[in-house]
Amino acid sequence: MSATHEDGSGEGLTRRGFLRVAGLAGAVAGFSATAARADGQIGYFATDLSDDRLRDMLRTILRIRWHERTMADRMLSDPQYRAYNHFYAGQEAVATGVCAALRNDGPFDQIDLVYSTHRPSGHALAKGVDMKRMQAEMDFRSTGLNGGYAAEMHISDPAVGFMGADGMIGPGHVIATGSAFAFRARGSDQVAVVFGGDGTYATPHFHSALNNARMLQLPFIYVLENNLYHQYAHYSYSSPHTDIADAARAYGIPARVVDGQDVFAVYNAAKEAVDRARAGGGPSFIEAKTYRYYNHWGAPGAEVGKLGAFGYDPLAITSFRPEREVRAWMQRDPVDIARKTLIDWGVLDAPGADALEAEVKAEVAEAFAWAAEQPLCKPEDGLLHVFAEGAVLPRQIA
Amino acid sequence: MSATHEDGSGEGLTRRGFLRVAGLAGAVAGFSATAARADGQIGYFATDLSDDRLRDMLRTILRIRWHERTMADRMLSDPQYRAYNHFYAGQEAVATGVCAALRNDGPFDQIDLVYSTHRPSGHALAKGVDMKRMQAEMDFRSTGLNGGYAAEMHISDPAVGFMGADGMIGPGHVIATGSAFAFRARGSDQVAVVFGGDGTYATPHFHSALNNARMLQLPFIYVLENNLYHQYAHYSYSSPHTDIADAARAYGIPARVVDGQDVFAVYNAAKEAVDRARAGGGPSFIEAKTYRYYNHWGAPGAEVGKLGAFGYDPLAITSFRPEREVRAWMQRDPVDIARKTLIDWGVLDAPGADALEAEVKAEVAEAFAWAAEQPLCKPEDGLLHVFAEGAVLPRQIA
Amino acid sequence: MTVKTWMYSVLEAVQAEMRADPAMVWIFELTPPVASNAGMPVINLETEFGRKRVVNTGIDENWMASAVLGAGLAGSRAATYIPYQGAGMPFQLIQNHAGKLRHMTGGKASLPIVFVMEMTGQTPGFAGQHSDYEIDSTYMHIPGVRTVIPSTPYDAKGMMHAALRSPDPVVYLYPAGLRMLSEEVPDEPYEVPLDKAAVRQEGTDITLVGSGGGMPDVLEAAAQLGAEGMSVEVIDLRVLKQMDTETLVASVAKTKRLLAVDQTYYTLGPAAEVVARCAENVEGARFRRIAFPDAPPPASPEMFKWMRPDAARIVAAAKTMV
């Protein structure tokens, strides 16, 4: 195990102490079968961060979690609510840990770019997208992040390097290598990151993205969130690898398997990959073992236990998620882990953590309230933005 | 090394004797850098074959070689000649060794199927396609193998399990897995084989074909003819693997690297793979290290040394084939190796081998003569065969 | 004869064909081949025929289409259901392989294959990338595939039987918006031909032509116009390739007015071909198209619904012509 970096505040030992305890707790809970297999401690980058940045990571996790819980509540209860969602709760530590290692503000030609998936809200919030405007977009409002054109599966905000949800499985990874190619060509030290699920492994694009990134030594990071399922199938139906990271290693790409429930473990792996990319060392692959709590997808009018709602998937013919599996993963909740770690490290105390959570809840409530008041779109604006200038003709109008 | 199978004729020792000598000869010629890296002796399947079948393998190699040399001559000299070609000379042992391990005649639902490439004539002849009709097709004749619709890059003859040249790089491999899928579904012991060049590695289809074949344990064999170049680039421009077989191994697919100049080494690997597939053991991958003597492609009116002819590639901007590399590979000619091996094994003597070659030359001359006399196509027949029945309308006719 | 949903009717055809032919295979991705219908047995192809013949793959629609082609070439009847998210993935395979192989082999290739392609773009909220109604034109332009687009459960079942029995590759477009449409559908197998448009209603003042997901609005518009005294002939294309020119031309020769309606983009939608064929063959008639504008469908229901040609738009357009 490599030497730890201590930040001089005297917290180092306590932090390491916690890591040992957390490891034990995992073992005690009997996760050997389903829990993440991590590569062990990668580095102590996270322990070096300022208290502010550490608190921000917890805050981000909480913002994602409460945004999502609020959304689920609305779907179940509010007849005016219109937004659908692909749920991210359970996976918050992945987006948060990765984005914490990136450059998220500054001029567009200096920030790092993130390509997201059909499950974008966590990535978006972690990268710095404004929650209010994102929520308005999801609710199809004209003042939404993308003017009401996008909706959940297609949100984007290049201003913070959030290049967009990509609802198609596969193409985004290849497109992201193109951004990395542009960085290398123009001598920039920016990094392109793509998130993808275990479902992306089987796409032909997986090979394309990794092989070209490797051959051209691109500043590209593939973050594979292995939440065990792609829609209604376990990943063992589509991949021969227990660790999909092994597939990346076959290309000669440095790959890490990390515990996706532990934001600091994710951060450590991301930091290592980002440093490598900026230094011209080429691509990296990170497989985060994680789990999604809710259903694949949800929509307004949902009823608990029914399709598109929460829990068991009735369409799941070939395989489905056992109740016990869901409960087992909930024992290693990313919110709890981050919170306990920071308390253990002395960054926060329990009342401080509670206050932070209350703050976040208030912010989320405000974002939903703001979004719900936003104006609807003007019908004829659908003809704009096809090309950079002008509108296309409304051919159907008599 | 496993025990040898001796066929009782007392030739076993001599055969093994040759193999040792051949190995030495390779070393003496100093091929360490460019010569094939083989996995060593795989098995002695080839030594078990009847003399007739061994002679047939030499005959096939010679038929491919003389067909091709005759074609090259016509391109350079005969103003009436119309066929273009992607040359296979130098690689004959691969097609021959693989197809010798397959079931090539019988009812369509029992024979093994071969999917070929833009470089199909060697595969076609080895699988049993009629040379005369193939040559007529290449020359766009109505009595050609495919009625003049196909030409060289698209010839096919399902009757002998030759499913077709596929001029597109990539799709054929995936399509071939579909045939293997059908075999498994209907409980047949047929095998689907696809040939592909080193250029196929970079295609997205490579991943698709291998991953699905592996997940479904299909009776599928991917024969990768690594002739070092895809069009104008060395394969190291598009693959991080020295042995592309390593890429297949990453999927858990049994893979062999064989000396593609030695038809018996190729046969041994193919036999092993075919036996595995028939027994329900799933896919295999064979990488044959080989080399093409002529240019990528040739057409009538060619002039020696010019584009589309023979030798140096003037369009080769990024890389080209050094003259010495071509000459070095020619030292390990598949015709010579097969001939010397059979003489060493006592299957043939030199006059017998010469007689065989003379027979083949006569057959080739006759095939070209026959093809040249065949009728041209009727223009309006271009409207047939779009659908199984009827003709499409000639929309352009006033 | 039972009232059945579209989805049930289609799977009933597939089930019957798979029972009749033990070699036939079905490849799906995320839409399990399962359907239930009031008073009818549940259909589940996967459990009935087993996973060797009915396979659920990883996310690789190009493999699905390619595998079906390879199975066909090997002599097995084969079909796949491509979800709308992946409908563009197998384009090259269908355009350059499935559609060309019979011709390219001089008639030798065996191609008893069906590509069921799910289409969206009819529902507000889905937006841009998740809308793919445009593939109707994409697959209609290329030769060698029969591209069909049923609009009723009856046709859907009959055309599925015909498609599975056809020696030609069939692109069977499946407008997802019609999935739960129901009508009386015979229980036994029957065929609806793969080369005939349907005259849904006869009339003399104007010819309305539509297809697939647009038919409910076209029929609704015809009913409204009829109520106002207009005599409307309604044609459901049903088949995009090869388009049934005769039925179209005969109708327009009679009515002298053609209004062709597309749910796909205006430029080069099927309606362009309808107008062009009729304009070449009928002189002195009036021609008009309405379609989705040349813009991706936006997410906002307000924008989307305004852009989609619905019954009200069709009625308004027809009135300007008669």
Next chain:
Amino acid sequence: MTVKTWMYSVLEAVQAEMRADPAMVWIFELTPPVASNAGMPVINLETEFGRKRVVNTGIDENWMASAVLGAGLAGSRAATYIPYQGAGMPFQLIQNHAGKLRHMTGGKASLPIVFVMEMTGQTPGFAGQHSDYEIDSTYMHIPGVRTVIPSTPYDAKGMMHAALRSPDPVVYLYPAGLRMLSEEVPDEPYEVPLDKAAVRQEGTDITLVGSGGGMPDVLEAAAQLGAEGMSVEVIDLRVLKQMDTETLVASVAKTKRLLAVDQTYYTLGPAAEVVARCAENVEGARFRRIAFPDAPPPASPEMFKWMRPDAARIVAAAKTMV
């Protein structure tokens, strides 16, 4: 001003744009970006700009197109030359990503990208799979991409400058048959607009419309008809999306006869859209199309040449109309 080949003219534009913008990238596969021309310096983008900006990839046309899109999104101007064998591979990427991203993001995506698509299907011998002229319709139907098809070296250079400077994704169709066509082309940069058809010749008896690889035959036919006393107006579409309706309609309103010529398949070729737009807007005119039949191009030169609409066919068709 020098007589230059098409290929040289195009690369001259690319070279000038790459000199002006050090971030711009070019991705190719097997066609090295190299051209020479009598009396002019050899252009070799790879050696001039280095392998970080000009890259030769493995055989993966979908990567080429995707990489160009990703580069554009990251703010770099980017272009790729897709060889005809791979022209169908990036369809999904262009249809569902490049063409939709501006709209889907509410105008936020940066898309200064060009897809140069090589087209064949004009030369006998290539056959089925190696013919892809049909992609003109494929890329013309979808929204959000400007699809252009120059037919002269002058336009090829000017439209390449315009394409590379355009903020919109451009599908730049490149009929391979015209590669060696030569004419006087200015040495300095200039733009030919991406939204205007060209009236190549004015006349009053009939309007002939063609595009891309078909233009030499259309012009030859017009010359022959002119020699026989017919007054022929010739329009070169140049732009498929967005098609220049005004120029077409104005011409047909004058001549009252439209003959539209396609080298692509008859059904839903660009000529279908030309006829449909004119038929909707001009009453009492006569309309006719000729095109490649709805069949893949066969290898045999005898079959192929008979099927391809050439000058003689165009002349014959025009004569039946006037």
